Amino acid sequence: MKLKTILKKGISVLAAGSMIFALTACGGGSSSDETSDESTGTDSADTESTSTDDSGGSGEGVTLEFQQWWGVELPEGFLDEICQDFTDETGINIELLSNPYADTKTQIAAGAASGTMADVVGLDGSWVYDFAKQGSIANLTELMETSGYDDSQLSDQVQFEGNTYMIPVVNFAYPMYVNMDILNEAGVTEVPKTRSEFLEVAKKVTNPDENVSAFAIPLSTESPSGIQNNFMSWLWASGGSMLKDGQPNLTDNEDMTATVDFIKQLYDENLMIAGTYAMEEADMVEEFTNGRVAFMIDSLAHLLTIQEGAPDMNIAFMKVPVQDGYTGESGMDVANWGIGIAENCEYKEEAIQFVEYLMSPEVNAKLAVAANAFPGNVNAEPDYADADQLFMDAYELFQESYAINEFTGLPTSEELMRSFDEQLQLYLDGDTASAEDMLSETQTIWEEAFQ
């Protein structure tokens, strides 16, 4: 009996101890390289700046927190190495807070609201306006002037009221992917260059019996980036613009009306894959990888994923077809890994030093190669020698185009995309009579957001 009691108590203690151990283990450490897949933003306590200062100007002993999603998308240990090199050079420590993209956005938004943002933050261009308006991110123009940095070497700067708040570190272009196997099977040997050629090819390749469609456009309102990356790409490819003097210009805009009607035509003639209203970018990539879509506009960052999922697929890149008769330069949609400094950062001098380090030609080139992206410094010379030939093809197309993304720096960018998405869906479904009506309604909604 006594032995039984001892055993019972022993097992209870063991169980309780295991639970406590498991809880502490799951609580996460505070080491310099912290990653988490939790979507609840449990690391909010870490967004508070833990910078310490032992000395003044040299930066020695200062620790900067760098919150980003890049670490989880770069080869393992790469970003740590970059930061360690910076520490060796300057004595400034970098504490990496790496989380997936969506979690990073949530944590940065929470940090912005509570004034406890990490010192240096990875930013998406569509976040800049709102954070800058809130006063949560620092004016980089002033910091660059103070430090004497030559900003002419930057390929782009995202600004708010004339001042820079975000610098794109690397750029991801959005060319058009082509499944050449589908084209070859349909007897198409050349990729289309204009919209009417595209329509012709689309009709040839679409085969409902084989479950093959010409094009996919993700229009889920959960993540309405399809409007930016997959819809506006058509407009920008033909030199069009959705803005005029920084304000919405959707009505009396022939290029915009033509683009809306073009997508409508693709939809009405069943040339687009089904399920578009619930489709997200990842779903579109999956459809393409599974050989059900001939053409899609997508980030170059997904090339490796597609090649791994469909190693035998004959993939090619092409520029987004232009409006018939257009002969000017084509714009290519870009997304980027941007960088900014928190307004609540106590060590802005050291922080801008780190930003300048990441933007230096040598480091920027290394980052671009590792990320399969294009550099944000115009003087950077990335060594793509080991890169896939396809990547080089896309780089060539990028160099023949101009980088554009009109949503960066706009107020409530995501909401602008969402409202455009909803109005487009109404038009595609026939609820709205014409593209002009659809654009007029969207213009009204957008103008409210700009006030």
Add this chain to the structure above:
Amino acid sequence: MRAKKVSNFKKKSTPYLYLLPTIILMFLLLIIPIGMVVGYSFFDNVIINDNPKFVGLQNYIEILQDKTFLIAVKNTLYFVGVSVAAHLLLGVAFAMLLNTRYLGTKTKALFRVLYVLPWMFTASVIAILWKMMLNPSGIVNYLLEVLRLSGNQIEWLGSRQFALLSVTFINIWSGYPFYMISILAGLQGISTDLYEASSLDGANSIQQFFRITIPQLKPILISLIMLDFVWTIQQFALIWMTTGGGPINATEMLSTYIYKQGFSKYQYSMASASACIVLVVCTIIAVFYVRHQKARD
């Protein structure tokens, strides 16, 4: 005398001291945040606004006049009503199956595990799973075509016709095990004497079900319905990850409406006001639930 007073005070305060840690935690993590959100709802905008202005009930008026909010209310009522009813019916049906005397213990144990599986998954897993299955090129459409029940690819989550029905179905699938387990426990608590006595009086199985089983289960059923109502009205993750409230507001719920107000439009005060409306509804249900529980005791 004084010593006696001190001793009495110590005796009376001891239970509160034991409760103090929990009360402090609840105060910090529940009362203060709720108070702050209620406070936010009376200002023109907060968090991103350094000088918020008190606007009284203006936010509430604006929200109640917002077309999208009214659509969200309508969709939420449909979603909650159908989910709760279906959970109840399925829960009772499966619980009765698992309590039947016509199957062996091992068989019932196996099916209990199978039937409870949907409850094991988190909302993210459920959303991903069903998105894949309900994809126009997914298994559901494939089976419908093979069984010749459909000739076209149905856009379950992508069409206004089917989206709300689809997310409601997914919610029903993921939530019925809670009812099933609770009702099963209730069924096993019903004395068999009642059934024996009713058999002697000539009652058939349907009469036994409506005259004995349901009345005996009534307290449990009412509790389940109230809890499920509160939980379902707050369902966010499932809706957001399947349809995001689309297409074109077809699955817009109060939860997604609040999220978009706060994190997409940065209108934290409007989001707070919408959340307070949901809070009021849930509090009313909670009051009835507590009164019902007290009456049972």
